[in-house]
Amino acid sequence: MNQSTPRCGEKHPYTLEDLGWTDEHEKAFSKYAGPYLPGRVACRQKTVWDILVDGGSVTAGISGALRKLGRFPAVGDFVVLLHQPEAGTSMIVDILPQKTRFARGSTGRGGSDQVIAANIDTVFIVTAAGHDLNARRIERFLAIAHASGACPVIVINKSDLADDPATLADEIASASSGIPVIPISAVSGEGVDRLDPYLPPRTTIALIGSSGVGKSTLINRLMGRPVQETSHTRDYDDKGRHTTTVRQLFVLDGGALMIDNPGLREVGIGAASAGIADTFPEILELAEGCRFSDCRHEEEPGCAVRAAVADGTLPAARLGSFHRLVQELAFERDKAEIGLVRLEKKRWKAIGKIQRDIGKTKGR
Numbered sequence: 462m463n464q465s466t467p468r469c470g471e472k473h474p475y476t477l478e479d480l481g482w483t484d485e486h487e488k489a490f491s492k493y494a495g496p497y498l499p500g501r502v503a504c505r506q507k508t509v510w511d512i513l514v515d516g517g518s519v520t521a522g523i524s525g526a527l528r529k530l531g532r533f534p535a536v537g538d539f540v541v542l543l544h545q546p547e548a549g550t551s552m553i554v555d556i557l558p559q560k561t562r563f564a565r566g567s568t569g570r571g572g573s574d575q576v577i578a579a580n581i582d583t584v585f586i587v588t589a590a591g592h593d594l595n596a597r598r599i600e601r602f603l604a605i606a607h608a609s610g611a612c613p614v615i616v617i618n619k620s621d622l623a624d625d626p627a628t629l630a631d632e633i634a635s636a637s638s639g640i641p642v643i644p645i646s647a648v649s650g651e652g653v654d655r656l657d658p659y660l661p662p663r664t665t666i667a668l669i670g671s672s673g674v675g676k677s678t679l680i681n682r683l684m685g686r687p688v689q690e691t692s693h694t695r696d697y698d699d700k701g702r703h704t705t706t707v708r709q710l711f712v713l714d715g716g717a718l719m720i721d722n723p724g725l726r727e728v729g730i731g732a733a734s735a736g737i738a739d740t741f742p743e744i745l746e747l748a749e750g751c752r753f754s755d756c757r758h759e760e761e762p763g764c765a766v767r768a769a770v771a772d773g774t775l776p777a778a779r780l781g782s783f784h785r786l787v788q789e790l791a792f793e794r795d796k797a798e799i800g801l802v803r804l805e806k807k808r809w810k811a812i813g814k815i816q817r818d819i820g821k822t823k824g825r
């Protein structure tokens with residue numbers, strides 16, 4: 462656990478409520494009686510989790526039952542701990558229902574979604590002036606942010622490097638569609654106070670974005686001290702340097718809870734079907750005017766969306782992004798289904814083998 466987060470066994474001044482605990486959590490926890498403790502996951506290190514509990518913190522593993530079910534707590538999850546003070550150990554035995562679940566579709570083989578953080582109120586999509594400032598990249602982040610149920614805010618960092626900071630937001634205006642866009646400089650502090658309305662006590666904010674955009678530098682600025690390691694800009698290439706390697710929750714002085722994340726290399730769209738509609742609201746609105754209700758806005762006659770591109774009301778790049786994300790989603794769904802078919806085939810093969818073995822036994 463980082464030096465600024467209370468270490469295992471260390472005391473801290475935060476109550477469960479300060480950590481975001483609500484009546485719903487209380488209700489969900491009420492079925493537990495006995496040596497059980499509620500807590501919130503602050504950090505995961507491979508097979509152990511650092512948990513903030515009322516006034517202190519513990520390090521715990523998870524029960525065999527959770528492991529068998531493949532239920533691994535994410536940073537931000539509220540969990541139930543079986544506390545065994547006599548043995549000096551704690552074990553996570555349950556994960557309380559998640560208010561929001563921030564996941565990215567796996568871009569690799571397998572296609573399963575990866576939970577980045579849980580119970581997030583607001584997502585700061587952090588980008589930086591320069592090559593990272595890209596409307597298409599922001600659309601992808603927005604789709605997964607919308608799908609999570611959390612409210613997205615776009616933060617353009619390193620405004621000090623821009624020739625004209627006043628026009629930074631315009632560069633991504635086509636992608637932001639009504640989402641707040643806040644240019645800041647985490648290094649100079651310029652504009653950082655404009656984030657205050659999104660940082661009320663007990664709300665949870667997750668920082669996401671590519672490596673090197675300055676997420677950890679922003680955490681350090683908001684904490685008022687260097688709690689996270691950052692790397693010198695010249696160490697970064699286009700793929701970033703990936704200085705932060707574990708997700709971690711911090712309690713800001715003002716009482717907001719902020720999760721720093723490692724830079725995201727690729728953002729799969731697998732988890733974002735629900736988020737695509739919110740990312741392209743103007744396309745969904747235009748689609749109301751299409752002749753066919755299942756219009757794909759490709760070659761169908763009477764397509765109001767393509768008409769808007771033709772008359773210049775809708776940027777062609779915007780429709781291009783929409784098509785790309787929808788196609789990617791369809792591909793990931795197919796992949797998931799093909800995976801199921803393979804699984805089925807494997808099962809039938811196994812059943813066949815068992816039946817053959819049974820046949821052999823009968824013949825003896």
Ligand SMILES: Nc1nc2c(ncn2[C@@H]2O[C@H](COP(=O)(O)OP(=O)(O)OP(=O)(O)O)[C@@H](O)[C@H]2O)c(=O)[nH]1
Pocket residue numbers: 618619620621622645646647648649671672673674675676677678679690691692693694695701702703704705706722723724725
């Ligand atoms: N000029 C300028 N540089 C900044 C600003 N914010 C961060 N940097 C620099 O950008 C580099 C990367 O910053 P980090 O905070 O480590 O970036 P990160 O997003 O946490 O990166 P990962 O942990 O790899 O995901 C460092 O050299 C910072 O000093 C800023 O507002 N202006």
Ligand SMILES: [Mg+2]
Pocket residue numbers: 676677678689690691704705721722723724
């Ligand atoms: Mg970092």
